[in-house]
Amino acid sequence: MVSKPQSPPLSRSQIRKNIRNARKNLSKAEQEQAAKKIKVNFFQHKNPPKNARIGLYLSNDGELDTSNLIQSLRKENHRIFLPxxxxxxxxxxxxxxxEENxxxxxxxxxxxxxxxxCSHICPLYELDYLLMPLVAFDKSGNRLGMGGGYYDKTLARxxxxxxxxxxxxGLAHDCQQVELLPTEAWDVPLQQIITPRQFYQW
Structure with a gap:
């Protein structure tokens, strides 16, 4: 029996394009449901200390919407920091x-x-949590970003x-998981990723 030739693995740019399209194709209802579930999943698996300092992001390009989570964290008097x-x-x-204003x-x-x-800047090491966006992740916790390297450079030290x-x-839609990501020397896997359905920890 002749086996079919295997397709060459996708490049980082190809994966980035495919996953960005997949998440941008999520409906408004799917995005809203994902935002509610990610909030529940975060609080279920994490118990932030009182007045925690939490780095977050405002969603863009189909990223998981964090506005619901930010509102809930504020209600519990946690402090939010944006990149x-x-x-x-x-x-x-x-x-x-x-702040809201x-x-x-x-x-x-x-x-x-x-x-x-400058008076409102928080040094990285004073944040309790940093919830990061990503384009794709794999079963080992490898993270693929948008390609600008901002988080890689920020986290190098x-x-x-x-x-x-x-x-x-890392925060992501479930559709952003792939089997295996091609990695570069500077890539460091995340130890935790939360999706609307799952909590991954390595």
Missing amino acids: IIHPFNGTSLLFQRY SPMTQNRYAILEPKLN YYREHMQKPELI
């Missing part, structure tokens, strides 16, 4: 306090972020110095 592109090096992220501005990708206020905080958690 802003570093104003000087332009290749890494800072995390700034995000925070002045906002669009960054180079037309994503809303708090208007820079964190991994190098084995920092204890923040606790890193």
Whole structure:
């Protein structure tokens, strides 16, 4: 019996394109349901300490909507911090306090972020949790981002110095999981990923 030739593995850019299309094709109802479930899943598996400092993101490009989760965290008096592109090096992220009335501005990708206020910046190591967006992930916790490398550069010292905080958690739709991601030397797998249906821990 002649076996069929195997298809070559998809490249990172091909996977990125396929998964971005998949999540952008989710209906409004599916997105709303996912946002509710991710909130429940986070609180079910995590018990944030009182007045926790939590790094989050505002959804873009079909990413999992975090607005529901942010509202619930605020009600419990947790403090929310959003990423802003570093104003000087332009290749890494800072995390700034995000209030309901925070002045906002669009960054180079037309994503809303708090208007820079140095007195509201929280050093990475003072965050309790960092909930990160991603494009795709695999069964080993490997993460594929949008390709800009912002989180990789921001977290380089964190991994190098084995920092204890923040606790890193990826957020994703279930459709963003793939069997195996091609990895690069600088890639570091996440230890936790939460989807609307699952909590993965490695």
